[in-house]
Amino acid sequence: MELTLQRIGAWAGTVMILLYGTSFSGIAQLFPPLSPVSSADEIAAFFTDHKLWVRFGVSGALLSAALALPFLATIVLRIRRAERRFGMLSMTQLMAATVFVPALIFPQFFLGVAAYRPEQRSAELTQALNDVFWLWFIGIVGTIIVQNVTLAIAAFVDQGDPPTFPRWYGYLNLWVAILSLPGCVVVVFNDGPLAWNGVFAFYIPGLVLVIWLFSTTAVMLKSIRAEQAALAAA
Amino acid sequence: MTPHTVTASHPARRIPGESGTWVFLFGDMLVFGAFFVTFLVERAKEPDVFDAARTTLHLGVGVLNTLVLLTSSLFVVLALTATRTGARTLATRAVVAAMGCGLVFIALKVFEYVSLAGAGHGPGANHFYLYYFILTGLHLFHVCLGLGALAFMATQTRRDELGATRTALVEGAACFWHLVDLLWIFLFALLYLVS
Numbered sequence: 001m002e003l004t005l006q007r008i009g010a011w012a013g014t015v016m017i018l019l020y021g022t023s024f025s026g027i028a029q030l031f032p033p034l035s036p037v038s039s040a041d042e043i044a045a046f047f048t049d050h051k052l053w054v055r056f057g058v059s060g061a062l063l064s065a066a067l068a069l070p071f072l073a074t075i076v077l078r079i080r081r082a083e084r085r086f087g088m089l090s091m092t093q094l095m096a097a098t099v100f101v102p103a104l105i106f107p108q109f110f111l112g113v114a115a116y117r118p119e120q121r122s123a124e125l126t127q128a129l130n131d132v133f134w135l136w137f138i139g140i141v142g143t144i145i146v147q148n149v150t151l152a153i154a155a156f157v158d159q160g161d162p163p164t165f166p167r168w169y170g171y172l173n174l175w176v177a178i179l180s181l182p183g184c185v186v187v188v189f190n191d192g193p194l195a196w197n198g199v200f201a202f203y204i205p206g207l208v209l210v211i212w213l214f215s216t217t218a219v220m221l222k223s224i225r226a227e228q229a230a231l232a233a234a
Numbered sequence: 235m236t237p238h239t240v241t242a243s244h245p246a247r248r249i250p251g252e253s254g255t256w257v258f259l260f261g262d263m264l265v266f267g268a269f270f271v272t273f274l275v276e277r278a279k280e281p282d283v284f285d286a287a288r289t290t291l292h293l294g295v296g297v298l299n300t301l302v303l304l305t306s307s308l309f310v311v312l313a314l315t316a317t318r319t320g321a322r323t324l325a326t327r328a329v330v331a332a333m334g335c336g337l338v339f340i341a342l343k344v345f346e347y348v349s350l351a352g353a354g355h356g357p358g359a360n361h362f363y364l365y366y367f368i369l370t371g372l373h374l375f376h377v378c379l380g381l382g383a384l385a386f387m388a389t390q391t392r393r394d395e396l397g398a399t400r401t402a403l404v405e406g407a408a409c410f411w412h413l414v415d416l417l418w419i420f421l422f423a424l425l426y427l428v429s
Binding site for chain 2: 174
């Protein structure tokens with residue numbers, strides 16, 4: 001039963017990002033991101049024109065982000081299996097994973113507020129709310145990097161039989177960690193590739209996060225199935 | 235992992251390092267490739283600005299840095315060969331020499347940054363300098379990671395005998411350093427030479 005629940009948890013990460021992405025990009029139409037060099041009037045006009053779409057998109061994102069919780073629990077439990085107890089790696093992963101869902105949920109409220117009455121306030125206020133959303137949304141990368149690094153170490157010290165993580169998955173996590181790094185300087189740049197709509201701060205970290213979620217689901221499913229098969233054979 | 239003993243003459247063709255290392259190496263190359271394309275797209279938008287700014291770079295320092303990194307790669311090859319044949323002292327010295335080259339590279343890069351910023355060509359000056367600082371900065375970060383990899387290699391070359399896993403890790407570290415070298419050659423051509 002426990003392992004079946006873990007399999008559901010492994011799927012939850014992929015399902016979460018699909019629903020979250022649909023809400024954010026499809027319904028709220030925030031992909032590609034708004035530009036940090038747009039004037040206050042342009043930003044306010046976007047929120048006035050799309051306010052219902054943004055509100056529904058935010059609602060969907062708020063709900064779907066919570067689906068990551070069982071996914072994160074599965075990661076912690078798989079790391080515990082790799083290191084055979086609740087040691088440093090599983091505990092560090094647990095602490096870092098705690099921030100994952102709030103990082104997806106809390107900034108959404110600023111979008112919600114921006115779209116709540118955009119025509120009744122000055123454009124600069126809407127622009128400020130929009131700024132808070134993007135800087136917060138893109139800027140939290142440190143905890144995800146800690147998640148990647150603990151997973152990488154877990155993959156390298158894995159003692160499970162059958163193995164919990166393949167070694168290539170460890171290297172994949174190191175790769176994701178390095179590419180997520182530029183997100184932390186998003187508050188420094190108003191324009192260019194490191195601004196919140198730039199290649200280095202938005203597109204590449206976003207792409208590697210999605211790759212990480214998909215591959216984590218696949219890797220965990222495979223190893224849980226192998227563990228179930230080994231238990232059934234024993 | 236496939237068990238294998240490493241000798242100087244291995245009969246079958248074999249990928250250096252463990253195969254997982256290449257997920258990281260190819261992933262990194264892919265991303266730098268994306269950065270290079272981004273740079274070229276930006277350059278196509280303002281060709282005159284980019285070309286004028288390019289000539290303000292220190293070509294001599296760039297050439298010197300390329301030679302420094304190529305030399306360091308040579309030392310790494312030497313170190314790996316020495317490790318395989320059990321010449322531990324030579325291997326350790328070669329790794330330390332490669333690390334020395336890496337430090338020289340960093341020092342030259344810092345000199346370039348300070349001199350460019352002093353001449354009013356900081357990252358805010360125009361898009362060329364912005365990309366120059368970001369791309370070379372990211373590469374410099376890789377050089378620092380590579381120095382860490384070489385430091386690990388130096389701790390392993392002192393050992394009497396390396397098992398299959400340790401050998402693969404040492405090879406992986408060497409491959410990473412070659413990647414750092416390779417990326418710089420592309421970066422050097424793109425930033426300093428292409429007009």
